[in-house]
Amino acid sequence: MKTLSRTIVTAAKAALLASFLLSLAIRALESVNFNSVPLIFILSIIITFIISFIMILFTIVPIYELTPKLTVIQKFNKYFPLYAIVFFLACTYIIWNQNFDAITNIIFIIAYITAMQSWVWFFKENKKNIEKNENN
Amino acid sequence: MLKKITLFISSFLFSILFYGKNIGLNYLLFSILVILLLATLQPKKFKTKKILIRTLYYLAASTFVFIYNSSLSIFVSIVSLFALLGALPTFKASLYVEFLNGCYTAIASSFTNYYHHMLEETEAVKKKNINYSYWIKTIGIPILIVGIFILLYSNANPNFNRIVSTIDLSFINLKWVLFTLLGYFILLNFSDPQTIQPLTQMDSETENQLDKSTIPMQSSTSLLQENQLGIILLISLNLLIGFFLTTDLFYLRSLIDVAASDLSKSVHEGIYALITSLIFAIIIILYFFRGNLNYYKKNQHLKTLATIWILLNVVLVVITAYKNYLYVTHYGFTYKRIGVFIYLFLSSVGLITTYIKVHARYNLWYLLRKNIHIAFMILVFSSVVNWDQLITKYNINHAQITDIDYLINLSNNNVVELKEYVENNKRKTTKQQAERITKKYLAYTQQLNVNSWQEFTYDNLKIKK
Incomplete structure (x- = not known):
């Protein structure tokens, strides 16, 4: 239950971040009609929430759940670098494969930033728990 | 702040x-x-x-x-x-x-x-x-x-x-x-x-030398059997590669006059054979010299056979390099052919480091560390060479057959050489090729002229001269 609530909260934050960045990027593209930006923001929140939820559920939650012997910080330190490198390579490959198309660049840069920040949010631990783990 | x-x-x-x-x-x-x-x-x-x-x-x-x-x-x-x-x-x-x-x-x-x-x-x-x-x-x-x-x-x-x-x-x-x-x-x-x-912690704790205390104990009978298996396997593999090399040497003598397609096939097959042979050679050597056999008193024959096999693989590298050289003298350089030379060089390095690993009782990490270091050095030095210019100059001046279309498709680093070639050898290029070269040259010089200061390259300085 605790993991599910972490997942939902992180996915919600990730959706907000991704939608905000996407709206900014779309606004920066001169060809887009400014009136459509709020609509895009609302639509993107729904879509990015679903995508973020699925991504967190299938990529971050297994690492969090399947390593019970490690503390939350140890899990982050051990698996985040690997996740970051693999995710970065995957995004770079897709961008390169699409010949550095502007829209693809924007989508995958945002996806990368959101995924990394999701790790930070998901593995956030309050001070009391950290001290409790250190004492144990 | x-x-x-x-x-x-x-x-x-x-x-x-x-x-x-x-x-x-x-x-x-x-x-x-x-x-x-x-x-x-x-x-x-x-x-x-x-x-x-x-x-x-x-x-x-x-x-x-x-x-x-x-x-x-x-x-x-x-x-x-x-x-x-x-x-x-x-x-x-x-x-x-x-x-x-x-x-x-x-x-x-x-x-x-x-x-x-x-x-x-x-x-x-x-x-x-x-x-x-x-x-x-x-x-x-x-x-x-x-x-x-x-x-x-x-x-x-x-x-x-x-x-x-x-x-x-x-x-x-x-x-x-x-x-x-x-x-x-x-x-x-x-x-x-x-x-x-x-990763950093594991790396700092791992030495290059094999640590006898961390190797699991093995009975003397088991060691003897493993040593015998290694000897039989390496004798068989040495005989096989020896036979392959003998036939390949005879084939090499007839290669000088063969058609392009046959030469190409021969080089590529040689490379595939070499890749497979080298991977197997290193895996087998690493398997037998992974632990106790390094310290086994009667491992001298096994070491000698492993050395012979490494040497025979080096011979295979040399033969394949010669085939590639023949190919280059006939049809000129391409990136793939240069890549073959680099691969062959790296293979030789891999074989030499494997030889050192066996005789100095190093572990797998030694091989990984040394080979990556050497590959990095080669990569750094490879950036010093203007490959497109080198390929173009060699193919135009020395190759028996020149694939002009291939040269046109290279980057802009060869435009000057191509322009000179088309001006001096009008009969050797088709009208279409000459047009493509002129178009490439003009497009590049135009691009250099409109470059902002941030986009300046060394060629901008050459044009000003």
């Missing part, structure tokens, strides 16, 4: 250098900016020999981006940057660990820092840390006062007014701001190098 100001200025410079520009002089200037940034933030580390050498590699590779502007030089420069960033937090790590640490630093260091920073902070500290009034005073007040004085001076002096009105800030828009933020993110990552803790 110093760090924040430095990063702010650097990200502004990043935008000036790269916003809406192609790669050229800006890349070299950015490399200098990165080195200055790192040296400002971590001055002590820049006094060590290792960091200075890494910096030199990075600077040299970036200079070749300015000179050749090729994908290879950009790739080598990025790899050198990773090596430099990875070497900063760990002085004794292996090169492959430095690459991974550098890569991790470049892409995600700021997230890690933010995470650890967030864990350490209590709410009270957070509020204390973000001192809004301080920032408003520090940035807002000077901007306001300077603005008022600019207005006053403009009214007082027409010349000053004229100069001020020529400052064009129209390039600052949302797109530019986002691009600057991207630059800030990249430079923020660079500014605080991180390590992949488990």
